Amino acid sequence: MMYHVARASEFLVITGIGINELKITKKALVWPLQKCRIIDVTPVNYTFEVNAMSAEKLPFLLPAVFTIGPCVDDRERLIKYAKLLSHHERDSHDVKDLVQGVIEGETRVLAASMTMEEIFKGTKDFKKEVFDKVQLELNQFGLLIYNANIKQLVDVQGHEYFSYLGQKTQMEAANQAKIDVSEAKMKGEIGAKEREGLTRQNAAKIDAETKIISTQRDGDGKKEEVKVKTDVKIYENQREAEVAEANSVLATKKAGWSQQAKMAEIEAQKAVAIREAVLQQEVERKNALTKTESLKAQHLSKATVDYEIKASARSQFSIVQEAEAELYENRKAAEAKKLAAEAQTYAVQLAADAALYAKKKEAEGLKGIAEAEGVYVRSLMSALGGNYNALRDYMMIDKGMFKDIAKFNAEAIKGLQPKISIWSNGGTNGQMVDGTSGGHAGIKELASIYQAMPHLLETVHEQTGMLPPAWMGSLPVSADPVTSSQSA
Secondary structure: OEEEEOOOOEEEEEEEOOOOOOEEEOEEEEOOOEEEEEEEOOOEEEEEEEEEEOOOOOEEEEEEEEEEEEOOOOHHHHHHHHHHOOOOOOOOHHHHHHHHHHHHHHHHHHHHOOOHHHHHHOHHHHHHHHHHHHHHHHHHHOEEEEEEEEOOOEEEOOEOHHHHHHHHHHHHHHHHHHHHHHHHHHHHHHHHHHHHHHHHHHHHHHHHHHHHHHHHHHHHHHHHHHHHHHHHHHHHHHHHHHHHHHHHHHHHHHHHHHHHHHHHHHHHHHHHHHHHHHHHHHHHHHHHHHHHHHHHHHOOOOOHHHHHHHHHHHHHHHHHHHHHHHHHHHHHHHHHHHHHHHHHHHHHHHHHHHHHHHHHHHHHHHHHHHHHHHHHHHHHHHHOOOOHHHHHHHHHHHOOHHHHHHHHHHHHOOOOOOOOOOOOOOOOOOEOOOOOEOOOHHHHHHHHHHHHHHHHHHHHHHHHOOOOOOOOOOOOOOOOHHHHHHHO
16 A cells, blocks of 8 residues: 655545546555556647648648647546546657647648648648647547647748749749839829829819818808797797796796685685574574473463473474484484695695606706707807807806806995094194104104004004004094094
């Protein structure tokens, strides 16, 4: 019993007791009566020169290099390889002959169905066909083509097809060069004349196109003018439609309110009628009782028993009448409440329907306005040549935003009462306030500063509410600039 471990490019193939057919793994414990073999799955390069013949019966050599190895990604194909080829060495003649036989067979069959020109020009497609067909055959052995490189086709000795084809190509190239030189000279002479003619034609064409463009510009300007007028008319019609819709909504609401008012009035009338009936019944009952008492007093001398019987019968009749009246009153009250509830429900339903209709029409109106404004803005943008700044200025002018801005600015400064104070030291012609000469410049300036102090302190107090310190002085209770100036 031994424990075997395979390398990265190897696998263990185990057969024997307890294993159905074979087992492929990277590491395993090999028991007695079991055999373990190591297979290398590294791809091997096979170089061949395949002798093939095209559909024109032209032989050629096809040098090819194939990199082939076991397919390690597919467990079933790896098992096939282990069953069929694992007892051979990877580079043994048996495996090489097998691979070469498959490649040569498929290559010859494919080349026989194609012409030499098709093989030479379609090397890529030819390689793909060979690759696919060879891979299809190698699948049954569990092999995979990792890379296939088909080299340039080579002539077979005695059949120099590609050599002759190269000589032909060289001669054709030389002859074609001579023809190209002659054609170049001819085209140069003809081209010079054509250039002169084209110059004249282009000059005439440019003049004609200039006139056409100027005419088109005039037409486009008129079209834009008509378009703007049409958009303005559409906008006015939309505004009229909105006004009409608002009037209809108002009329609907007025009708609903009028209906509610009438329903309330009818309900009040019915309630008054019911109350009158109840009061009338009560009056009749009181009258009956009064008459009963009167008859009782008048006929007191009559037979008391008969009177009591009659009075009892009359009393029972009165109770029955009262019960019937109460039942009738309750029934009428219930009917009145039912009618009031139905009327209220109908009024609420009508109000809801009217509100729904109004909201729906309002939404449709907003949608129409948005679509019209979108068309209007796009038409303006197109008319202004895509200039967003010009469109913004136009919209602000059209909506009266500049006017509103000016109005807001005016309202912002409305109510301000700026106060302008003119300070003067009262002196003229170089004299002080007291009439003395201003010869002493320093004393004059100092006097001016002290004369300005009351006005300065008064302004600070009016704007900030702050008073000067006590050591500096105090302001009068009622500050008047004119009085302060005169006192100074």
